[in-house]
Amino acid sequence: MGHPVMFDEGDAALQRIREIALAFPGAAERVSHGRPNFFTTKTFCYYGGSERGDHVGARHDRAILIRPDPADEPALRQDPRFWEPAYLWPAGWLGVDLPVSDRDDSGWTEVAELIDASYRVTAPKTLVRELDERTSPAG
Structure with a gap:
């Protein structure tokens, strides 16, 4: 028996994440x-998740899980x-809830930047070069 579907x-918001994520080469x-x-070849973004520790089971359905750029991770x-996020945190993953408003352009710009960084951390070098x-400007 598989896992129950935990998204609509x-x-x-999922449609917007799809537009961002599937625009990357090879995604x-x-x-x-x-x-x-x-x-x-590796996952660079999950849609939705739950927190580790005391919060396991506390679902964040309108969130992304990403692997941050190592230079940005401490901040x-x-x-x-x-x-x-539960289960993924030891591998350096972080979760963040999405902007409350779908009209929050600055929040969605940050989301796109976080997904871009995660893609660059996980994707093969050939795909990063293609991106x-x-x-x-010359491309």
């Missing part, structure tokens, strides 16, 4: 442990908006 296919989506996750860990070529 019609969730507007695909699958459902794992009842939640959408986005990957190349993110000091930011009270970020939390350690850089796409986004460079």
Whole structure:
């Protein structure tokens, strides 16, 4: 028996995460442990999760789990908006709830930047180069 589905296919925030995540070279989506996750050869973003420790079971359904850039990780860990996700925290993953408003452009810009950083940490170098070529002024 598989895990129960823990997301709503019609969730507007999930649709926005899909638009961001699936725009990366080689990115695909699958459902794992009842939640959408986005990957190349490794997962770079989960949609939804729960906190570790005393909060296990406290679901964050409108959140992303990401692997931060190692240079940014200490600062993110000091930011009270970020939390350690159950099971994934030992591997350096962090969770953050999504902006309350789908119209919060600055919040969604940050979400896109966090997903970009996570992609760069987990994706093969060839795909990161392809991303850089796409986004460079000469590309």
